[in-house]
Amino acid sequence: MSGLRILVPVKRVIDYAVKPRVNRTQTGVDTNVKHSMNPFDELSIEEAVRLRERKTPVQEILAFSAGPAKSADIIRTAMAMGADRGIHVQCNEGEELEPLGVAKLLKKVVEGEKSDLVILGKQSIDDDAAQTGQMLAGLLGWSQATQASKVQIEGDSVTVVREVDGGVETLKAKLPMVITTDLRLNEPRYASLPNIMKAKKKPLEKKTLKDYGLDTAPRLKTVKVTEPPARKGGVKVDDVDGMISKLKELGAL
Amino acid sequence: MATSYRFAASLRRASLTSRAPARFQKLRPASQVRWTGNTSATSEPHQPDNKGTVKGAPAPAKAVKFTSETYPELQRNSKFTNLTQEHVDWFKNLLGSESAVIDGLSKDASADIEPFNSDWMRKYRGHAKLVVKPQSTEEVSKILKYCNENMLAVVPQGGNTGLVGGSVPVFDEIVINLAKMDKIRSFDQVSGILVADAGVILEVADNYLAEKKHIFPLDLGAKGSCQIGGNVATNAGGLRLLRYGSLHGNVLGIEAVLPDGTIVDDLSKLRKNNTGYDIKQLFIGGEGTIGIITAISILCPQRSEAVNVAYFGLESYDKAQEAFREAKKYLGEILSAFEMMDGRSQNLFKKASGKKLPLEEEHPFYCLIETSGSNTDHDSEKLQNFLEHVMESGIVSDGVLAQDQTQIGELWGCREGVPEHLGHWGGVYKYDLSIPISEMYDLVNATRERLTKAGLVGDDESHPAVDVVGYGHMGDANLHLNVPVRRYDKAVEKELEPFVYEWVQKRNGSISAEHGLGIAKKPFIGYSRNGTFLKLMKQIKDLYDPNGIMNPYKYI
Missing domain, CATH: 3.30.70.2190 (Alpha-Beta Plaits)
Incomplete structure (x- = not known):
């Protein structure tokens, strides 16, 4: 085998540290805030790069993103962390994709690029759908291992340790396959300045949804987005008796 | 969202810099705390513990040695009146509510009063018997007028997070704590000018401004407990100084009360006001020696997205x-x-x-x-x-x-995280200095050489000092010289002082860039200010505070 062709899809999301606010028209959240790479996708890129560093034969790491023009920044970050090249499918406003649309798109990319391993985040922290990886594996008819906390590859055999309720589960499967990443998999590196500069010279291909000829029309309609009700302030009681009578008053006792 | 596990890291930053309030410690048997020994160094952000190191929980206020014992040369000035029950009753009558007066004269209130008597550094402790917490400028005015007429010495106190002992009494001065004056008075969205009481906590002010997409032009480690009035009175520096400049420029106006009860109402909202002496500047960095700041108006820049x-x-x-x-x-x-x-x-x-x-x-x-x-x-x-x-x-x-x-x-x-972790080996001597930027790091090398020559620095237990390191706000030519040590050691102190101050003086630097003078640096003021300057300062002090009741025994 000449080495793995790894595809790592990455998504530009509202920075995890930013508190999202619902917009005035209640159709979504205010997006005029700091964005960065979906944290789970950072783990995916890091794992792909580490596979290469661990001397697993890796022919290529391809970073892929579908999103607005600024998603290109996220692909550059991925390339600064170690991806070799990137593809950016530019989606204009109104062309937002649902997990199934993304999975279909990724299937096309996998076929076009002859990828044999897809490492993607288990979910994006904006929509929290956690469906894309599974759908992609289904569409491709490949093996899948979700929520990976450890990945080992020997020849065409892949061992993945995944976290499940109450312990871990170890899976073994043959390539090609789809792996989704979880938080304990690794600790992503910083993009170093020399690598950020090198990343500028790495190839980044621009495409549009039309190039793939897919029906990605949304099947869901967002009716309304609202903030959770504000937490009511507590009251201070003077003593234990006061607390008990208060609890009784509230019907908790 | 299941992301909180990994991302707790960034939350750490917030907790790393906020100091735990020292007030609610369980009291333990008294032992003498002598962490930074007889030097004027600080151990911020660590509070010394019972054993005099910075490893354990901060020492209880009761364990702090009295300033009057540490500095036997300081004598109570006999011109000040001793507090009597009559005085206490007057204050109770004025302030009314129970919580506004902590009376340690007529009953034993030491547990309540000690936190106001001892400082954050666990180095200074006074003998105050009375703490008053006025709620309005008028109350402050009446209090000061009464104290001035009756020759009762006072100490103005904000969040009591100072590092040089300026905010606590030495003998029986009355503590005037501004915590109850905590209202934000106004904010102008267009000009960005905030007017607020002196007792507003810095973080509260900054959060309030964040909602309005503005920022307080000052940020520092103690922001969770320090008060903006105290920040102005000590001209605090901090992390945002390079960008937004010092409080001397950002504070547009103040409201202050002079010892005779006069209310100086200069809550100007003007950026330009060339009409004679700019008296408010005397209160900024004056450390409460000529009056009490009760409110400030400050120019707040737009928050950067x-x-x-x-x-x-x-x-x-x-x-x-x-x-x-x-x-x-x-x-x-x-x-x-x-x-x-x-x-x-x-x-x-x-x-x-x-x-x-x-x-x-x-x-x-x-x-x-x-x-x-x-x-x-x-x-x-x-x-x-x-x-x-x-x-x-x-x-x-x-x-x-x-x-x-x-x-x-x-x-x-x-x-x-550097200041916090340097305490890992037991303790740290810290100096906060301004030095011309080209020579800034030379001091670290010179100090290290000096301690190395004396055989005091090394990797094993036999050497008291771990290393000599430097870091700081390069943009402001402000160096933090730090000597992390394994234990308190007189030999180290002898090598450090007055060497460090003499070195700084030769380069026309400042012995206190951000921390102020208080009582800790009182003996060293001569290294940064000459006789003429000291005389001018004394004249100002005597003019506004002829009876000398304001924060006595401190740098002036």
Whole structure:
């Protein structure tokens, strides 16, 4: 085998540290805030790069993103962390994709690029759908291992340790396959300045949804987005008796 | 969202810098705390514990040695009246509510009063028997007038987070605590001018401004407990000084009460006001020696939406200076912080914290720069150009750029975590100095040489000092000279003082860049201010406070 062709899809999301606010028209959240790479996708890129560093034969790491023009920044970050090249499918406003649309798109990319391993985040922290990886594996008819906390590859055999309720589960499967990443998999590196500069010279291909000829029309309609009700302030009681009578008053006792 | 586990890291930054309030400790048997010994060094952000080290929980207020014992040369001035029941009744009558007066005269209220008597550094403790907490400027005025007429000495007190003992009494001065004056009076969205009571906590003010997309032009470690009135009275510096300048420029007006009860109402909202002497400046940094600030009006800039942070490794201090020059050239108005850490401080940080440093290889110096601006794309482009330039011209050896908010927090952690982790070995002597930027790091080398020659620095237990390190606000030529030590040692102290101060004096530096003078640096004021200056200060003091009741026994 000449080495793995790894595809790592990455998504530009509202920075995890930013508190999202619902917009005035209640159709979504205010997006005029700091964005960065979906944290789970950072783990995916890091794992792909580490596979290469661990001397697993890796022919290529391809970073892929579908999103607005600024998603290109996220692909550059991925390339600064170690991806070799990137593809950016530019989606204009109104062309937002649902997990199934993304999975279909990724299937096309996998076929076009002859990828044999897809490492993607288990979910994006904006929509929290956690469906894309599974759908992609289904569409491709490949093996899948979700929520990976450890990945080992020997020849065409892949061992993945995944976290499940109450312990871990170890899976073994043959390539090609789809792996989704979880938080304990690794600790992503910083993009170093020399690598950020090198990343500028790495190839980044621009495409549009039309190039793939897919029906990605949304099947869901967002009716309304609202903030959770504000937490009511507590009251201070003077003593234990006061607390008990208060609890009784509230019907908790 | 299941992301909280990994991302707790960035939250750490917040907790790392906020000091735990010292008030609610369980009282333990008294023992003498003598952490920084007889030096004027501080151990911030650590509070010394019972054993005099900084490893355990902060020592209870009762364990702090009385200032009058540490400084036997200080004598209570007999011109001041002793507090009587009549006085206490007068205050109770004026302030009414129970919680506004802590009376230690007619009953034993030591548990309640000690937190007001002892300072954050656990080095100073007074004998005050009365704490009053006025709620309005008028009350402050009546209190001071009464004290002035009856020759009762007073100490104004804010959040009591000072590092030089300026906010606590020495003998039986009455503590006037401003915690109850905590209202924000007004904010003008257009001009960005905030008017607030002196007792508003810095973090509360900043959060209030954040809602309105503005920022308080001051940020420091104690922001969770310090009060803005105290910040102004001590002219606090902190992390945002490079960008927004000192309080002397940002404070547009103050409301203060003079010892005779006169209310000086100068809550100006004007940026320009050339009408004679700018008297308010005397209160900024005056450390409560001529009057009590009861409210301030301050100019608050727009909060920056776009923040970027980069962290570099450099091969020498000269390169760090070069990088600073280039940063000013390339980043101009968006440069908001330029911090320098030597390799030794980063190594000790790594050892003590167990964290990985952002760069793989070791470098003799590190810098952290932060940019804040209004336009992300615009800022990124500027920053990219700067980074490319300093990399290609070999000014920096290596570096990283934060890609998200978490990484911004982690990179800042490498700077802000230094003071905390240097205490790992037992304690640390800290000096806060202003030195011309070209010679700033020479002091660290000179001090290290001196301690090495004396055989006091080494890797094993037989040496008291672990190392001599330097870091600080390079943009403000403000160096923090730190000597992390394994134990309290007179020999180390003898090598440090007055050597450090003499060294600074020779270069026309300042012996106190941010921390003030209080009582800790009273003996050393001569190193930074000459006789003429001291005379002028004394004249001002005598003019506004002829009876000398305001914060006596301190630097003036």
